[in-house]
Amino acid sequence: MFEEVARVFREETPAVDFCSLRVSRERSQTVWTRQGVLQPVGNEDDFGAMVVVHHGGGTGYSATPDLSRSGIRAAIAKARAWAERTADMSVVDFSKIPMPHPTGTYESKNDRPWSGLALGDKIDLLNALSERLKTDDRIVDWESTLWWIDAESLYLTNGGGEVSQVQHILIPHLQVAANDGVDTVVRSLGGRGFARQGGLELLDGLDLSASADRIAREALMLLSAPSCPSETTELVLAPDQMMLQIHESIGHPLELDRILGDERNYAGTSFVTLDMFGSYQYGSELLNVTYDPTVDGQLASYAFDDEGVSAEREFIIREGKLERPLGSVISQHRANMPGVANSRANGWNRPSIDRMANLNVEPGEGDLDALISEIERGVYMETNVSWSIDDSRNKFQFGCEFARLIENGELTDVVKKPNYRGVSASFWRNLSGVGGEETRSVLGTPYCGKGEPNQVIRVGHASPTCRFSDVEVFGGA
Amino acid sequence: MQSSFYKLVDQLTEGLQGEEVLLCSVAGERSDFVRLNGAKVRQAGSVEQGTLSIELVQGARHVSASYVLSGDGEQDFVRGGEVLGALREQLPFLPEDPHLMFNREVESTETRGHGELPETADAIRQVVDVGQGLDVVGIWASGEIMSGFANSLGQRNWFSAENFHFDWSVYQGGDKATKCGYAGTAWSGDELRRRMDRARVEVQALARKPKTVERGEYRVYLSPTALSEITDLMSWDGFGMKAQKSKVSPLMKAVDGDVRFDPRVSLSDNPSSGRSPGFDAKGFVKPPSVTLIDSGVYKDSLVSARSAAEFGVATTGANAGESPTCLEMAGGGLAEADVLKELGTGLWINNLWYLNYSDRPACKMTGMTRFATLWVEGGEVVAPVNVMRFDDSVFRILGEGLVDLTAEPQLMLSAMTYGKRDMGSSCLPGALVDGFCLTL
Numbered sequence: 001m002f003e004e005v006a007r008v009f010r011e012e013t014p015a016v017d018f019c020s021l022r023v024s025r026e027r028s029q030t031v032w033t034r035q036g037v038l039q040p041v042g043n044e045d046d047f048g049a050m051v052v053v054h055h056g057g058g059t060g061y062s063a064t065p066d067l068s069r070s071g072i073r074a075a076i077a078k079a080r081a082w083a084e085r086t087a088d089m090s091v092v093d094f095s096k097i098p099m100p101h102p103t104g105t106y107e108s109k110n111d112r113p114w115s116g117l118a119l120g121d122k123i124d125l126l127n128a129l130s131e132r133l134k135t136d137d138r139i140v141d142w143e144s145t146l147w148w149i150d151a152e153s154l155y156l157t158n159g160g161g162e163v164s165q166v167q168h169i170l171i172p173h174l175q176v177a178a179n180d181g182v183d184t185v186v187r188s189l190g191g192r193g194f195a196r197q198g199g200l201e202l203l204d205g206l207d208l209s210a211s212a213d214r215i216a217r218e219a220l221m222l223l224s225a226p227s228c229p230s231e232t233t234e235l236v237l238a239p240d241q242m243m244l245q246i247h248e249s250i251g252h253p254l255e256l257d258r259i260l261g262d263e264r265n266y267a268g269t270s271f272v273t274l275d276m277f278g279s280y281q282y283g284s285e286l287l288n289v290t291y292d293p294t295v296d297g298q299l300a301s302y303a304f305d306d307e308g309v310s311a312e313r314e315f316i317i318r319e320g321k322l323e324r325p326l327g328s329v330i331s332q333h334r335a336n337m338p339g340v341a342n343s344r345a346n347g348w349n350r351p352s353i354d355r356m357a358n359l360n361v362e363p364g365e366g367d368l369d370a371l372i373s374e375i376e377r378g379v380y381m382e383t384n385v386s387w388s389i390d391d392s393r394n395k396f397q398f399g400c401e402f403a404r405l406i407e408n409g410e411l412t413d414v415v416k417k418p419n420y421r422g423v424s425a426s427f428w429r430n431l432s433g434v435g436g437e438e439t440r441s442v443l444g445t446p447y448c449g450k451g452e453p454n455q456v457i458r459v460g461h462a463s464p465t466c467r468f469s470d471v472e473v474f475g476g477a
Numbered sequence: 478m479q480s481s482f483y484k485l486v487d488q489l490t491e492g493l494q495g496e497e498v499l500l501c502s503v504a505g506e507r508s509d510f511v512r513l514n515g516a517k518v519r520q521a522g523s524v525e526q527g528t529l530s531i532e533l534v535q536g537a538r539h540v541s542a543s544y545v546l547s548g549d550g551e552q553d554f555v556r557g558g559e560v561l562g563a564l565r566e567q568l569p570f571l572p573e574d575p576h577l578m579f580n581r582e583v584e585s586t587e588t589r590g591h592g593e594l595p596e597t598a599d600a601i602r603q604v605v606d607v608g609q610g611l612d613v614v615g616i617w618a619s620g621e622i623m624s625g626f627a628n629s630l631g632q633r634n635w636f637s638a639e640n641f642h643f644d645w646s647v648y649q650g651g652d653k654a655t656k657c658g659y660a661g662t663a664w665s666g667d668e669l670r671r672r673m674d675r676a677r678v679e680v681q682a683l684a685r686k687p688k689t690v691e692r693g694e695y696r697v698y699l700s701p702t703a704l705s706e707i708t709d710l711m712s713w714d715g716f717g718m719k720a721q722k723s724k725v726s727p728l729m730k731a732v733d734g735d736v737r738f739d740p741r742v743s744l745s746d747n748p749s750s751g752r753s754p755g756f757d758a759k760g761f762v763k764p765p766s767v768t769l770i771d772s773g774v775y776k777d778s779l780v781s782a783r784s785a786a787e788f789g790v791a792t793t794g795a796n797a798g799e800s801p802t803c804l805e806m807a808g809g810g811l812a813e814a815d816v817l818k819e820l821g822t823g824l825w826i827n828n829l830w831y832l833n834y835s836d837r838p839a840c841k842m843t844g845m846t847r848f849a850t851l852w853v854e855g856g857e858v859v860a861p862v863n864v865m866r867f868d869d870s871v872f873r874i875l876g877e878g879l880v881d882l883t884a885e886p887q888l889m890l891s892a893m894t895y896g897k898r899d900m901g902s903s904c905l906p907g908a909l910v911d912g913f914c915l916t917l
Binding site for chain 1: 508510511512514515517518519520522523524525526527528533539540541542543544545546547548549560563564567570571572574575576598601602605612614615616618644645646648651653654684707723724725729735782807831832833835836837838839841843844845847864866868869893894895898917
């Protein structure tokens with residue numbers, strides 16, 4: 001099918017400044033049990049094409065599920081008409097932007113394909129996990145899920161560009177809710193953070209059985225735990241909370257389209273301005289952040305972005321200093337500064353925009369014990385459960401599922417409903433410890449919302465456990 | 478799309494075997510989207526899509542699939558046959574589902590809305606013209622949206638609408654802006670100019686030196702738009718039967734009768750408004766209205782077909798997430814013209830943003846002010862306010878903290894476009910609240 005579409009596009013390519021065709025097919029299956037009952041099994045197949053035309057200074061797009069010759073021809077005509085009719089109203093002269101015409105391929109690992117395990121065996125696996133989650137009458141809801149995605153794309157340009165990419169993705173999830181008649185707590189497998197590229201071999205490294213036992217045990221511990229104390233203290237964040245912290249208060253504010261104002265009506269603006277790049281001290285000298293689409297198995301790894309730019313690892317923040325934004329080829333042209341290969345669309349029916357992909361905090365040195373050994377009093381938090389930040393991505397408040405007090409260099413009592421709040425511009429400067437490789441997890445989330453029209457996209461975040469000083473923490477009402 | 482959808486379901490029904498039942502839904506749109514920044518076009522384009530969802534039922538076993546319709550009837554039928562075959566192969570691996578429920582009584586309905594829509598490029602040129610000198614940022618969305626249901630029992634349901642929704646902001650600078658909207662089925666360039674002129678005046682008020690308020694408790698006016706952010710978050714697991722039975726609903730204390738809202742608070746979900754489909758993916762036709770909170774007391778819940786089977790109650794035709802689609806709150810006794818005077822000294826909050834729970838069982842939520850929040854003294858607007866975080870319980874905000882609700886609820890249509898253009902809406906008053914807790 002893809003080959004036929006490519007042949008038609010070559011034959012129908014119009015005489016315009018730039019034209020691209022992105023064919024995307026995403027097949028997925030979700031198998032999940034709730035309270036030991038198999039929920040409706042869903043099989044999805046999302047397939048279509050997006051045409052983009054730059055012509056006469058304008059840009060236009062057209063998304064179509066009709067991949068016949070007439071369908072592609074009509075989509076090209078529509079996209080061209082949009083470019084022509086809005087050319088004199090465009091934010092930039094699109095004809096002056098040199099668009100790449102790449103060739104290449106990418107396919108993530110898939111050692112044990114999803115299709116290699118029978119549906120009945122998948123259900124048996126989830127039922128076994130479900131039984132391990134229901135350990136007590138106080139566990140009132142429990143579920144286990146396997147979500148498989150195969151995302152395939154072909155990107156063609158009028159300059160001979162042709163890129164074929166395939167991502168095999170697996171997202172396992174476990175969750176329980178426990179209730180004692182007064183309070184309800186939730187504990188899960190890192191939110192949905194263990195989202196990775198790969199096949200069923202990913203499950204081997206997770207030990208889901210042990211995770212199920214731990215999740216159930218910790219939920220019951222939380223039920224009888226006191227609320228997190230309210231104080232300004234040392235805060236240590238596990239990777240499955242660092243993921244959210246990186247995402248909201250480094251990733252989004254550094255998206256160049258936000259800084260250029262495109263997102264101000266919806267996702268918001270940024271406290272970061274163009275003049276800060278190259279000089280602004282974003283965090284302490286311990287903070288090193290990379291945009292890295294080359295990490296093997298991370299959720300948003302790829303070889304080319306959706307405008308054909310070759311994806312390479314770049315430092316975004318080095319030793320705390322801000323180096324470059326998350327800006328794609330068009331945003332780079334508008335801002336006149338280098339960026340990264342991060343123009344991405346969540347499917348065939350949306351145009352690509354500046355997104356995060358894999359945005360990672362680089363590891364430092366030492367294990368968790370080393371991170372907390374010098375803390376007289378503090379709080380250690382795991383797994384995001386609540387997230388809120390202002391539209392400039394500065395004032396934030398985040399909540400976690402699970403926490404322990406740190407007293408005299410050791411983890412002690414479990415406390416529930418842990419929250420903390422701060423301001424991005426000062427929070428990262430209080431980064432006082434970065435764990436080593438042994439504390440690092442490669443995680444990701446399938447849910448990052450942005451753009452008009454709206455899009456939800458998958459992003460990856462790898463991080464070690466990190467320590468922050470002078471943070472306001474608090475518990476429940 | 479309606480006739481081709483019905484024809485496709487007829488064709489697929491002919492291929493059913495034995496006692497198989499087929500449930501089909503389609504969701505589609507033919508939309509134009511134009512994105513603006515600085516009163517100029519950033520991205521402009523069209524999206525044409527229709528996704529068919531198929532559920533194959535055999536006894537108490539069932540399995541589902543979805544695929545994108547190409548628009549070619551023959552090709553879509555062949556694809557549908559392949560999908561049905563694949564589903565048929567999966568069925569033997571599946572256990573019987575004790576919570577399977579679908580409508581076995583044929584209830585066919587049809588709602589078709591027609592609009593007088595402008596040529597989008599012409600409308601955008603008007604926007605650019607009337608927005609001259611203003612920093613206009615936003616999204617234009619227009620065209621036809623449709624949703625349908627059909628099953629092998631002969632039921633047919635259709636909903637379609639033709640409308641436009643221009644959702645935009647006019648920025649004064651930094652993060653200070655006035656939020657605007659113009660949605661409908663009949664476009665008027667004069668109406669656009671009137672709304673843009675009003676924004677031109679409003680944004681001037683934001684040019685004053687902004688005030689930074691300290692943490693503390695304040696008397697605030699929450700505009701209908703701001704209040705909708707609160708009810709949107711309440712709607713996340715709040716009103717659904719499944720979340721309530723699972724004890725994760727943030728409204729558990731109200732559901733259990735431990736908490737009452739102010740007697741002036743009455744909330745309902747009203748699918749009969751005709752702004753969204755009045756049927757679900759299992760073929761159930763929604764009741765005209767479900768009363769959620771009646772005079773401060775929690776009353777009924779939203780129940781999907783699956784929850785109905787699981788908990789032995791009647792379905793309300795709710796979606797799987799059991800969230801309202803047309804949430805309405807009764808008005809109070811406060812005339813809109815008196816809001817400033819009754820606010821006296823405090824904050825006029827036009828918009829809230831990025832709400833989430835800080836303590837779900839306590840229905841305590843946090844979020845930010847956004848766009849235009851104004852400091853008011855003696856009933857007069859004094860200055861825009863720099864963004865502030867609130868952290869407060871809805872049980873208090875709409876309970877002991879509620880001073881009054883405005884008399885005339887305001888209709889707000891969803892501007893969301895995740896996946897496709899949303900058909901949701903809410904109709905809410907503004908709320909005057911004492912002791913609103915600002916924390917950062």
